[in-house]
Amino acid sequence: MRVIARATALTALGLLLGAAGPADSPVNVPEPDGLYTGPPRGYTPATLKGATVIDREGLEKLLPDKPVLIDVVLADHRPAGLPADRPWLPTHRSIPGAVWMPGAGAAPLAPEKEEAFLRRVAELTGGDRAKPIVTFCRPECWGSWNAGKRLVAAGYSRVHWFPLGVEGWQDDHDTAVVKPDRAWAESGEGRAAER
Amino acid sequence: MKRLMLALSLTLSALALAPAPVRAGATDTDEERAARWSEIKTSIFGDRKVEASESAVTIDAPARALDAALVPIGLTLADKGSVKGLYFVIDDNPSPYAAHFTFGPAADPGEIKLRVRVNNYTNVHAVVETKDGRLLESAKFVKASGGCSAPMGMSDEEAMKGMGEMRLKFAGEPQAGKPVEATLMIRHPNFSGMQMNQITRDYTPARYIEKLDVTSGDQLVFHLDGDISIASNPVINFAMRPDIQGPIKVVASDNQGGRWEHSFPLPSASN
Numbered sequence: 001m002r003v004i005a006r007a008t009a010l011t012a013l014g015l016l017l018g019a020a021g022p023a024d025s026p027v028n029v030p031e032p033d034g035l036y037t038g039p040p041r042g043y044t045p046a047t048l049k050g051a052t053v054i055d056r057e058g059l060e061k062l063l064p065d066k067p068v069l070i071d072v073v074l075a076d077h078r079p080a081g082l083p084a085d086r087p088w089l090p091t092h093r094s095i096p097g098a099v100w101m102p103g104a105g106a107a108p109l110a111p112e113k114e115e116a117f118l119r120r121v122a123e124l125t126g127g128d129r130a131k132p133i134v135t136f137c138r139p140e141c142w143g144s145w146n147a148g149k150r151l152v153a154a155g156y157s158r159v160h161w162f163p164l165g166v167e168g169w170q171d172d173h174d175t176a177v178v179k180p181d182r183a184w185a186e187s188g189e190g191r192a193a194e195r
Numbered sequence: 196m197k198r199l200m201l202a203l204s205l206t207l208s209a210l211a212l213a214p215a216p217v218r219a220g221a222t223d224t225d226e227e228r229a230a231r232w233s234e235i236k237t238s239i240f241g242d243r244k245v246e247a248s249e250s251a252v253t254i255d256a257p258a259r260a261l262d263a264a265l266v267p268i269g270l271t272l273a274d275k276g277s278v279k280g281l282y283f284v285i286d287d288n289p290s291p292y293a294a295h296f297t298f299g300p301a302a303d304p305g306e307i308k309l310r311v312r313v314n315n316y317t318n319v320h321a322v323v324e325t326k327d328g329r330l331l332e333s334a335k336f337v338k339a340s341g342g343c344s345a346p347m348g349m350s351d352e353e354a355m356k357g358m359g360e361m362r363l364k365f366a367g368e369p370q371a372g373k374p375v376e377a378t379l380m381i382r383h384p385n386f387s388g389m390q391m392n393q394i395t396r397d398y399t400p401a402r403y404i405e406k407l408d409v410t411s412g413d414q415l416v417f418h419l420d421g422d423i424s425i426a427s428n429p430v431i432n433f434a435m436r437p438d439i440q441g442p443i444k445v446v447a448s449d450n451q452g453g454r455w456e457h458s459f460p461l462p463s464a465s466n
Contacts, residue, residue, distance in 0.1 A: 039393035039394060040391075040393070040396070041346070041393060042393075074344075076289040076314070076343070076344070076389060077344075077388070077389050077391075077398050078289075078388075079290075079387060079388020079389055079398070079400065079401035079423060080388060080398070080400040080401065081388055081400040081401040081402065081450055081451065082290065082388055082401050082423065082450075083450065086290055086292070086422070087235070087238040087239070087290065087291065087292055088289060088290055089234065089235065089238070089289060089290075089291060090289035091231065091287055091289070091315075093287070093315055093316070138340075138341060166315075166340075167340050167341070170315075170316050170338075170340075171338075174223065174224045175224070175316070176223065176224070176227070177227050177231075
């Protein structure tokens with residue numbers, strides 16, 4: 001109940017201040033019933049049932065509560081056909097302190113990866129289902145929506161979805177270089193993780 | 196409802212009291228970015244010394260790009276008489292080494308323009324190599340992201356239609372004693388290899404223009420070593436010496452064996 005009141009209050013506040021919704025899109029995208037399995041890039045819904053959608057200001061306000069920040073941006077894919085002697089130096093910048101689990105928002109996800117994701121989040125939250133969690137990737141990316149959906153389904157009560165993602169954050173904040181989370185990367189074989 | 200009002204007023208007062216968001220100090224980031232550049236520099240130039248020189252080459256780029264897959268870059272070289280080559284690097288692109296121009300005797304290397312893909316908010320670097328072997332660098336920060344993996348918005352077949360077609364446009368009437376400015380447009384998807392087909396979720400293999408030679412008569416204007424960071428349908432602005440002879444020959448080849456050759460007559464002088 002408290003969660004709903006909080007969500008309602010935030011929504012009401014948004015309306016009151018006339019703030020633009022965090023997921024402005026030219027089309028009204030309805031929430032799918034379950035995980036979204038369509039093309040990973042595209043317009044996303046303005047809502048995520050059971051979770052709070054936050055904009056940059058919302059994230060700034062949440063940070064003092066030390067939320068678990070989960071970045072699901074896909075890892076850059078080394079192109080087929082790139083000569084072997086070309087320097088290939090992928091790097092990823094994220095919100096400082098974020099845990100990067102590339103591709104954890106993919107759907108479908110191999111069962112062992114799905115399990116690994118939930119196990120890792122359980123570790124990061126110390127088993128506290130009421131710990132605030134933020135999922136994000138890039139704008140118009142369904143991965144972070146799916147990741148949030150998975151966590152809501154797993155019983156986490158303070159899931160936040162930050163649809164603006166790394167781009168929205170780096171607009172006026174510093175980012176930090178992050179490496180893929182090792183436990184996540186080592187769970188199962190690479191191919192599933194890339195998708 | 197009472198609870199809601201309470202939550203609201205609490206949030207509002209918190210808002211009123213909250214200090215203005217502090218811009219985080221850029222020190223960590225600056226250090227990380229410097230370390231990144233130094234890693235890239237070593238991979239391209241080895242132990243050669245690269246001197247900072249903001250004046251040797253000026254980078255003109257939008258501080259915030261409208262389209263990260265099509266970021267216009269202008270490079271102005273201060274001392275064109277001493278220039279041998281020009282490197283362009285996009286630090287945070289996974290394949291940072293975007294372009295290397297080598298100028299020939301027919302070039303007037305005062306300015307080069309091209310369009311690139313930018314993967315994330317990043318420093319870009321231009322490095323001039325002088326005829327006496329010095330390397331002079333300058334940098335600029337560009338805000339754009341997602342350019343390397345942005346789908347082209349059409350099928351691969353459609354993107355490859357007319358591949359290798361070229362146009363060469365001259366800027367105005369030729370004038371005695373003035374460099375001949377030209378714009379070369381090549382139809383080629385320049386697939387980065389990082390673009391995912393949204394339906395099949397397969398990656399389109401990298402197919403990009405690897406080598407480009409522009410010659411005037413039997414003299415080289417420039418040679419370009421390209422990379423996946425150059426935007427699809429490459430457009431390059433360059434200039435040639437006033438006294439060049441036609442025709443202008445362009446030979447382009449890509450990393451999958453495609454090779455295209457076109458010849459363009461010089462516009463006739465009006466005097």
